[in-house]
Amino acid sequence: xxxxxxxxxxxxxxxxxxxxxxxxxxxxxxxxxxxxxxxxxxxxxxxxxxxxxxxxxxxxxxxxxxxxxxxxxxxxxxxxxxxxxxxxxxxxxxxxxxxxxxxxxxxxxxxxxxxxxxxxxxxxxxxxxxxxxxxxxxxxxxxxxxxxxxxxxxxxxxxxxxxxxxxxxxxxxxxxxxxxxxxxxxxxxxxxxxxxxxxxxxxxxxx
Amino acid sequence: xxxxxxxxxxxxxxxxxxxxxxxxxxxxxxxxxxxxxxxxxxxxxxxxxxxxxxxxxxxxxxxxxxxxxxxxxxxxxxxxxxxxxxxxxxxxxxxxxxxxxxxxxxxxxxxx
Numbered sequence: 001x002x003x004x005x006x007x008x009x010x011x012x013x014x015x016x017x018x019x020x021x022x023x024x025x026x027x028x029x030x031x032x033x034x035x036x037x038x039x040x041x042x043x044x045x046x047x048x049x050x051x052x053x054x055x056x057x058x059x060x061x062x063x064x065x066x067x068x069x070x071x072x073x074x075x076x077x078x079x080x081x082x083x084x085x086x087x088x089x090x091x092x093x094x095x096x097x098x099x100x101x102x103x104x105x106x107x108x109x110x111x112x113x114x115x116x117x118x119x120x121x122x123x124x125x126x127x128x129x130x131x132x133x134x135x136x137x138x139x140x141x142x143x144x145x146x147x148x149x150x151x152x153x154x155x156x157x158x159x160x161x162x163x164x165x166x167x168x169x170x171x172x173x174x175x176x177x178x179x180x181x182x183x184x185x186x187x188x189x190x191x192x193x194x195x196x197x198x199x200x201x202x203x204x205x206x207x
Numbered sequence: 208x209x210x211x212x213x214x215x216x217x218x219x220x221x222x223x224x225x226x227x228x229x230x231x232x233x234x235x236x237x238x239x240x241x242x243x244x245x246x247x248x249x250x251x252x253x254x255x256x257x258x259x260x261x262x263x264x265x266x267x268x269x270x271x272x273x274x275x276x277x278x279x280x281x282x283x284x285x286x287x288x289x290x291x292x293x294x295x296x297x298x299x300x301x302x303x304x305x306x307x308x309x310x311x312x313x314x315x316x317x318x319x
Contacts, residue, residue, distance in 0.1 A: 023242050028317075035252070044248055120217055120230050
């Protein structure tokens with residue numbers, strides 16, 4: 001959003017774009033006709049902005065990082081463990097990255113994806129290219145995503161289905177020891193929970 | 208009652224897929240969120256079926272691509288929404304043009 005500039009003149013903002021004016025005019029007409037309520041629009045926009053995204057998955061990961069008991073329950077029974085945090089509606093298995101093992105999630109048949117936890121799937125997740133190459137040459141695919149794993153690291157591929165979805169529990173980055181749970185959650189990206197990225201240390205993430 | 212994101216909306220694929228980043232919706236400007244919200248709200252109120260809007264958006268995008276227009280995703284969305292409302296007899300093009308001028312001239316400043 002704009003509006004961060006210093007402006008001592010009469011106008012506090014950039015001139016409003018014609019599109020913005022037109023949308024305001026449209027809303028005003030529709031409200032007048034009682035076809036829409038502005039409060040309903042507010043609620044919908046914030047619901048989509050807040051509920052759609054990797055926030056829920058990131059909370060799960062951050063909790064697992066700080067609470068070893070939770071981590072154990074999460075790896076043993078993902079479905080039950082996410083319900084503890086109020087998330088559900090999906091049968092989930094959580095797979096943990098370790099120094100020797102990296103996990104990668106794909107859905108070779110269609111595009112099964114844990115929406116409730118990590119939001120909208122990226123376009124490439126549904127592409128034929130990713131679905132086939134993630135299985136055939138995961139190391140190359142990961143390198144293209146910027147994850148260069150040593151040859152000694154084992155890569156495990158998890159093929160999602162309508163019945164069971166997978167979520168990667170990434171490794172906690174170095175330098176994040178003093179962060180609070182919400183601060184940790186902010187470091188966790190959608191891509192890290194699919195397995196095509198690693199969680200960056202706080203300094204790198206802030207850049 | 209809080210609205211729950213509908214899969215029908217969130218899972219649109221192909222050319223009509225919602226712009227996103229890190230799994231989140233991206234609204235570059237506030238009006239984009241407003242037009243998105245209005246469209247979803249009116250489909251909730253059964254003013255139209257979501258698939259009707261989606262078909263209109265697909266047509267609008269195809270049309271814009273064919274003509275080589277450099278319009279943004281939500282600008283095309285706005286056109287599709289206006290067209291759908293006009294087809295349904297819910298919006299008068301003249302009234303919208305007049306109301307837009309009212310806002311532009313400052314004669315009106317609030318949507319209420």
